Amino acid sequence: TISFNVTNSGQATANTLVKGLVIKDNLDLGISGQFTILETDAISEITGGSPATLTWTVTTTGGSLEGLDQAVVSVGYNDINTGVSGGTATQTNPGIFTVDNTAPTLSSVLISSNNANPTLAKVGNTITLAIIAQENIQTPTVSIAGHSVVPTGSNQNWSASYVMVEGDATGVVAFTIDAKDLANNAGVTVSATIAPATSVTFDKTLPTFSLINVGPSPAKSGTEVTVNFTSSETLLVGPTVTIGGQSATQFSK
Numbered sequence: 001t002i003s004f005n006v007t008n009s010g011q012a013t014a015n016t017l018v019k020g021l022v023i024k025d026n027l028d029l030g031i032s033g034q035f036t037i038l039e040t041d042a043i044s045e046i047t048g049g050s051p052a053t054l055t056w057t058v059t060t061t062g063g064s065l066e067g068l069d070q071a072v073v074s075v076g077y078n079d080i081n082t083g084v085s086g087g088t089a090t091q092t093n094p095g096i097f098t099v100d101n102t103a104p105t106l107s108s109v110l111i112s113s114n115n116a117n118p119t120l121a122k123v124g125n126t127i128t129l130a131i132i133a134q135e136n137i138q139t140p141t142v143s144i145a146g147h148s149v150v151p152t153g154s155n156q157n158w159s160a161s162y163v164m165v166e167g168d169a170t171g172v173v174a175f176t177i178d179a180k181d182l183a184n185n186a187g188v189t190v191s192a193t194i195a196p197a198t199s200v201t202f203d204k205t206l207p208t209f210s211l212i213n214v215g216p217s218p219a220k221s222g223t224e225v226t227v228n229f230t231s232s233e234t235l236l237v238g239p240t241v242t243i244g245g246q247s248a249t250q251f252s253k
Helices: none
Strands: 002-007 014-024 035-039 051-060 067-079 085-099 106-113 126-133 141-144 147-149 152-154 157-163 175-178 209-215 226-231
Touching (some): 002 085, 014 051
Antiparallel strands (some): 126 157
16 A cells, blocks of 8 residues: 655645556656556545545556566646646655565574484474574464474564474474565475574484393302393483492493
């Protein structure tokens, strides 16, 4: 919507208004044909000494070219007392709006966990997406591990987080990001990280141990006892092992 405030500075009412809006580009060339222009106010006269607001809706078409445009308003009128034309008043508002037909893109998307290893997550860990767009965007629509989350941020920089729960699926944590720019152009759905590639794997399964072997048996005082076992997965640190109620002091993989 484009609005112009005009004032009748004379004493007589200006009536028989003929209102016009012309769109020009930054080279002052008329490009009204690239738009659908509709007058939306119902003002037919302006009393002497009074202001009025004239309004139009301007809709881009498939042929609208990108760029910063200006609007030129013209108002022709008659003197209500004499019926004589008062001429035509014009006003130009440069740089009143910008045509943007380009869908937004994301220049960086990173995913991480607050786990000691940022590429892994367990129940209770927070997954965070760091999002940078190439232009200012509206609040993006984001899901993490199948759950909708509300991002925080503004302009080009956004962040979204989710706390993993027992019911979430194990494996690489999936996400989606849908963004629209300020002109309401929609970008493509993003579901992979950008510059550099990162991922987080969710693991809610406790490790188990098998093939447990203790020797020698029997053992006398002073004999070193060894416990051999196999873990069901790679461990971040060595397990805590006690033998005969005493903490084991030596480990090997």
